[in-house]
Amino acid sequence: MVTVNDNYLKLPGNYLFAEIAKRVKAYKASNPDADIISLGIGDVTRPLPKACIAAMTEAVQEMGEATTFKGYGPEQGYPFLLEAIRKHNYLDHGIDIAADEIFVSDGAKSDCGNIQEIFGQESRVAITDPVYPVYLDTNVMAGRTGDLQADGHFAGVTYLPCTEENNFAPPLPKEKVDIIYLCSPNNPTGTALSRAELTKWVAYARDNEAIILFDAAYQAFITEDDVPHSVYEIPGAKDVAIEFRSFSKTAGFTGTRCGYTVIPSSVKGRAADGRLVHLRSLWERRHTTKFNGTAYIVQRGAAAIFTPEGEKQVRANIAYYQENARTILAGLKKVGLTAYGGINAPYIWLKTPVASWDFFDRLLQEANIVGTPGAGFGPCGENYFRLTAFGDKERTKEAMERIATRLHV
Amino acid sequence: MVTVNDNYLKLPGNYLFAEIAKRVKAYKASNPDADIISLGIGDVTRPLPKACIAAMTEAVQEMGEATTFKGYGPEQGYPFLLEAIRKHNYLDHGIDIAADEIFVSDGAKSDCGNIQEIFGQESRVAITDPVYPVYLDTNVMAGRTGDLQADGHFAGVTYLPCTEENNFAPPLPKEKVDIIYLCSPNNPTGTALSRAELTKWVAYARDNEAIILFDAAYQAFITEDDVPHSVYEIPGAKDVAIEFRSFSKTAGFTGTRCGYTVIPSSVKGRAADGRLVHLRSLWERRHTTKFNGTAYIVQRGAAAIFTPEGEKQVRANIAYYQENARTILAGLKKVGLTAYGGINAPYIWLKTPVASWDFFDRLLQEANIVGTPGAGFGPCGENYFRLTAFGDKERTKEAMERIATRLHV
Numbered sequence: 001m002v003t004v005n006d007n008y009l010k011l012p013g014n015y016l017f018a019e020i021a022k023r024v025k026a027y028k029a030s031n032p033d034a035d036i037i038s039l040g041i042g043d044v045t046r047p048l049p050k051a052c053i054a055a056m057t058e059a060v061q062e063m064g065e066a067t068t069f070k071g072y073g074p075e076q077g078y079p080f081l082l083e084a085i086r087k088h089n090y091l092d093h094g095i096d097i098a099a100d101e102i103f104v105s106d107g108a109k110s111d112c113g114n115i116q117e118i119f120g121q122e123s124r125v126a127i128t129d130p131v132y133p134v135y136l137d138t139n140v141m142a143g144r145t146g147d148l149q150a151d152g153h154f155a156g157v158t159y160l161p162c163t164e165e166n167n168f169a170p171p172l173p174k175e176k177v178d179i180i181y182l183c184s185p186n187n188p189t190g191t192a193l194s195r196a197e198l199t200k201w202v203a204y205a206r207d208n209e210a211i212i213l214f215d216a217a218y219q220a221f222i223t224e225d226d227v228p229h230s231v232y233e234i235p236g237a238k239d240v241a242i243e244f245r246s247f248s249k250t251a252g253f254t255g256t257r258c259g260y261t262v263i264p265s266s267v268k269g270r271a272a273d274g275r276l277v278h279l280r281s282l283w284e285r286r287h288t289t290k291f292n293g294t295a296y297i298v299q300r301g302a303a304a305i306f307t308p309e310g311e312k313q314v315r316a317n318i319a320y321y322q323e324n325a326r327t328i329l330a331g332l333k334k335v336g337l338t339a340y341g342g343i344n345a346p347y348i349w350l351k352t353p354v355a356s357w358d359f360f361d362r363l364l365q366e367a368n369i370v371g372t373p374g375a376g377f378g379p380c381g382e383n384y385f386r387l388t389a390f391g392d393k394e395r396t397k398e399a400m401e402r403i404a405t406r407l408h409v
Numbered sequence: 410m411v412t413v414n415d416n417y418l419k420l421p422g423n424y425l426f427a428e429i430a431k432r433v434k435a436y437k438a439s440n441p442d443a444d445i446i447s448l449g450i451g452d453v454t455r456p457l458p459k460a461c462i463a464a465m466t467e468a469v470q471e472m473g474e475a476t477t478f479k480g481y482g483p484e485q486g487y488p489f490l491l492e493a494i495r496k497h498n499y500l501d502h503g504i505d506i507a508a509d510e511i512f513v514s515d516g517a518k519s520d521c522g523n524i525q526e527i528f529g530q531e532s533r534v535a536i537t538d539p540v541y542p543v544y545l546d547t548n549v550m551a552g553r554t555g556d557l558q559a560d561g562h563f564a565g566v567t568y569l570p571c572t573e574e575n576n577f578a579p580p581l582p583k584e585k586v587d588i589i590y591l592c593s594p595n596n597p598t599g600t601a602l603s604r605a606e607l608t609k610w611v612a613y614a615r616d617n618e619a620i621i622l623f624d625a626a627y628q629a630f631i632t633e634d635d636v637p638h639s640v641y642e643i644p645g646a647k648d649v650a651i652e653f654r655s656f657s658k659t660a661g662f663t664g665t666r667c668g669y670t671v672i673p674s675s676v677k678g679r680a681a682d683g684r685l686v687h688l689r690s691l692w693e694r695r696h697t698t699k700f701n702g703t704a705y706i707v708q709r710g711a712a713a714i715f716t717p718e719g720e721k722q723v724r725a726n727i728a729y730y731q732e733n734a735r736t737i738l739a740g741l742k743k744v745g746l747t748a749y750g751g752i753n754a755p756y757i758w759l760k761t762p763v764a765s766w767d768f769f770d771r772l773l774q775e776a777n778i779v780g781t782p783g784a785g786f787g788p789c790g791e792n793y794f795r796l797t798a799f800g801d802k803e804r805t806k807e808a809m810e811r812i813a814t815r816l817h818v
Binding site: 001002003004005006008009011041043044045046047048050052053056057060061063064065066069070071072073106107109110113114117118119120121122123133134137138141178179209210211252254255256257269270271272277279282285286289290291292293294295296297298 | 413420450454459461465515518522527528529531543587620664665666678680688691695698699700701704
């Protein structure tokens with residue numbers, strides 16, 4: 001009989017958001033009039049910038065006329081978008097990336113999930129704890145790990161604990177690792193790696209012939225000068241790092257789907273016979289074989305982000321969320337709760353006086369607010385709780401008032 | 410040092426369309442005034458149906474207003490599209506498929522490429538020769554094959570030769586296989602499996618506990634009653650078949666990107682410990698972990714295909730291409746060339762009097778027409794040549810006139 005990929009069976013069910021939904025549903029059933037504010041899911045709420053709407057409206061019309069209709073585009077993305085990304089996100093910041101080192105996709109989640117395919121099965125993977133689950137789950141599915149252990153960690157994976165003690169900056173691993181996932185600004189902790197911290201990692205990768213998979217999906221939220229927007233700001237990174245970026249949180253593309261991956265042609269890995277292989281070529285082979293390009297309409301929308309009006313509108317949206325982050329940080333401080341993040345990221349990582357899930361229940365029952373228990377992102381997330389700044393401004397303020405007046409901390 | 414996935418290195422470069430482009434470029438350089446007609450790439454040319462344009466225009470506007478903005482949608486697709494697919498493509502044809510057995514994606518290429526991930530590494534794969542390269546290449550990348558042999562076949566794969574002698578209907582394999590890729594109507598041969606042929610395959614899969622991966626991307630072009638549009642028209646298929654469908658060739662979505670995969674909950678595979686596992690659950694895990702849904706705007710466009718106006722407009726587009734297919738078939742017959750396909754598919758599979766690539770050169774030089782050499786789709790494609798019906802009507806007619814007057818066959 002046909003066999004299945006047994007590695008999939010190592011994964012526990014995706015309980016986090018399902019469990020949240022279940023508890024919220026139960027609470028609503030008993031309290032039908034409760035006015036619940038969600039600061040839980042990391043999804044944007046502001047509409048797309050008008051510049052994107054105008055560009056996509058025009059692109060839709062193009063698709064309706066034979067003379068301007070677009071069929072298959074280049075799998076790597078249209079040159080108009082590749083060039084816009086190259087100029088505005090790299091060249092203008094002093095980083096020399098070629099257009100053919102950029103691969104446009106339907107989002108950073110796909111790319112972060114698929115990238116592991118181009119690496120050898122025996123490569124040792126390092127992830128932070130807590131972590132965005134996609135990095136881990138896709139390596140489990142690929143058979144690059146052992147089984148889930150009693151401590152909540154998978155065997156064969158190097159976990160880098162990020163805690164209050166190390167200011168949520170992952171420590172260098174004790175054993176040699178080959179693939180390092182770094183997300184900065186970080187989901188879920190909302191903290192970001194400083195230039196010095198990231199320099200340490202680039203040095204590690206160079207010294208150990210490892211690869212950094214750098215997820216910069218939240219770079220638009222950076223406010224501090226000392227925090228790099230791109231891994232390529234660090235000298236030497238172009239030999240050892242792959243970068244993922246997204247328009248989801250930058251410009252509200254969570255439901256429109258567009259992101260990209262940068263693989264400099266200088267990044268290499270070793271084949272079994274010892275020769276060096278360009279990772280860029282392997283990714284291109286994957287991208288052209290298993291993907292057929294992002295919708296033309298969507299790419300037109302994404303390119304509009306880089307127009308003067310687009311940039312202005314994007315900055316306004318980011319500022320709106322950043323104000324929410326300040327509201328949340330101030331609100332938590334007021335009631336004596338310790339919180340991290342929120343300065344360079346849309347996430348606030350709050351230290352809970354009780355276990356994550358108990359805090360979830362109390363926040364829901366006492367203040368009718370939904371957030372995300374830190375334990376859902378890994379064992380080191382226990383006693384933490386994630387709140388997001390992606391909500392409505394007035395509702396976010398109200399949530400903080402409720403925390404001040406209704407929550408017993 | 411980080412190692413690479415060595416299986417990628419087994420793949421020869423993707424030479425087919427690159428080689429075509431190279432030869433066309435060289436010809437153009439020497440003959441700058443040549444008026445070249447392309448009947449080569451399988452890409453549509455008709456604009457999107459007006460119903461899709463209207464729906465997408467509206468959806469774009471929704472994305473620009475806070476009250477109607479859409480962030481993350483369900484990874485599996487919006488219920489409005491799942492229900493439309495279910496009703497119009499299955500229930501109305503007497504096939505009972507549940508909405509949660511349908512997974513909307515960014516196209517059949519992605520799904521056909523990714524589906525192999527959920528199967529065990531040791532599963533034996535059967536593909537036709539000639540074949541759509543995605544089925545083969547993705548299994549090579551996954552390490553489910555040996556090396557490329559001198560005969561043009563990869564070791565460890567079962568090839569099912571489709572030739573004039575068997576009327577391009579793949580023969581049952583001599584050895585036991587686990588995963589069978591069937592594409593009907595077929596790319597590249599343009600032929601289609603009859604009900605009797607497909608029934609034979611479903612019986613094989615049931616008897617041998619194998620899975621059929623049925624690519625129905627071209628089903629909208631079927632004109633003969635005896636050719637199933639869905640594998641599920643065959644009794645018993647719901648236990649052993651996964652179906653891929655696309656809006657690309659149906660409604661011109663090649664540059665808009667939307668397709669879907671159907672996995673009935675009755676389709677199962679075996680885990681290493683012997684227990685039966687629902688393939689639907691494994692695919693759902695993959696889909697929700699490595700994909701974040703198709704753009705809302707695109708899904709609104711796809712749903713419009715199922716409105717009365719949308720259906721009428723889609724039928725008109727298909728009829729336009731079908732007329733091209735008749736033009737090509739008649740044109741080839743007139744000059745005494747033997748051709749297959751074109752009745753239930755947008756592809757014509759022409760028997761070449763010389764080797765595929767020699768015919769390519771003659772057609773380019775003598776008639777200024779570009780097509781695709783059959784040898785590019787597998788060794789059994791040698792001495793065949795693919796022409797597509799996706800061109801402009803007048804240009805297709807002119808191509809046939811050139812073949813009649815300028816080609817020396």
